[in-house]
Amino acid sequence: MYKALFDHIEKFITLETSDIDKLESCLEISKIRKKEHVLEEGQICNTMYFVVKGCMRQYIINAKGTEQTLQFGIENWWITDYLSYHNHVPSSFYLQAVENSEVIAIDKNVLESLLIEIPNLERYFRIITQKSFGAMQMRIKFLFTMSAEERYHHFNDHFPDFVQRVPQYMLASYLDFSAEFMSKIRAGKV
Amino acid sequence: MYKALFDHIEKFITLETSDIDKLESCLEISKIRKKEHVLEEGQICNTMYFVVKGCMRQYIINAKGTEQTLQFGIENWWITDYLSYHNHVPSSFYLQAVENSEVIAIDKNVLESLLIEIPNLERYFRIITQKSFGAMQMRIKFLFTMSAEERYHHFNDHFPDFVQRVPQYMLASYLDFSAEFMSKIRAGKV
């Protein structure tokens, strides 16, 4: 059940059996129904979520009242609002399930003590966060250098299955263009 | 000399004296002249840079041959290409000094062994990377929700001194609009 997480951790470090037990005793799986929120704007985010199954997203509601997806989190990704988490300030974001999902939620206080007890786990989080940061640097590059149509095709080429999984309007906003424009790109009307 | 870095580290964790010595023996300050590169596109990035003095930037050259700044790193920031660093693949970016700068360069192999020896240092990097990731999430939010003019004023309100430090065209591309448009915003001609 927690296997997905342990498998993911073992890709980067090796845990002692005692540490596995220690960690396991702190974990709890929860099921999040499609459209359910685990964080809403204004709340303080005290939890990190590891997606075991399904898909979560981070989004905002912009000045026009439209939702804009800033980030997706699928299987084997961690998702949280790191700024609210670390600075203990109200979040600017919503965290919501896009599909019925299963996540491992781990509370900040629990996690921070665990990390002090298990230095190797600290290492795991350092590595995956640095890698995510690298992915984000590439994302900024793509946003800055590609046209809307190029971003769509690029994403579609790299993640064809994922494109099928989420509503088009969510993907459109993630790629930073309107849902209507997405429709026209797909129809070849641009 | 390395004080800036030790001061920064001590904001997040406490190092044993022996660890301070160990770390110090691995550090080396280098001076980077304005416009000098520490990384060029296509090279593999094996170094992390801590800016002691001055300003560095990460940029690309786009399809039209124009430079686009993706990231600045000023005093007390780490800067590197995390994707190239972790995946050992050629970098998509340039890393260059915007001003005459002093940086502490630390080699990947040296750092990775140090991190294993000093778990607390692992913790330091985990925390600062997560915080940087949080800042990046906010940056995406601003890019997605604000107009060019709003982005300029928002940045100018929050970092008035920094705006004076870098050429306008670099800041314009960092905020994702053209240098010419920046000129018009500043002249109130939009």
Place this chain on the structure above:
DNA sequence: TCAAAAACTTGAACTACTTCAAGAAATCAA
């Protein structure tokens, strides 16, 4: 299984930006 809700499509009008080209101002290096 069917009504309601959610998601997608389409075209027309609009606009926030880019591009280009040329000149002016500021900074740099010898």
Place this chain on the structure above:
DNA sequence: TTGATTTCTTGAAGTAGTTCAAGTTTTTGA
């Protein structure tokens, strides 16, 4: 101190996208 380089400005023309509104299709849930 001056010529060369870099940076900034300006206006005119163009365009990659948005917005709106209405209709269609698909999915959902009782």
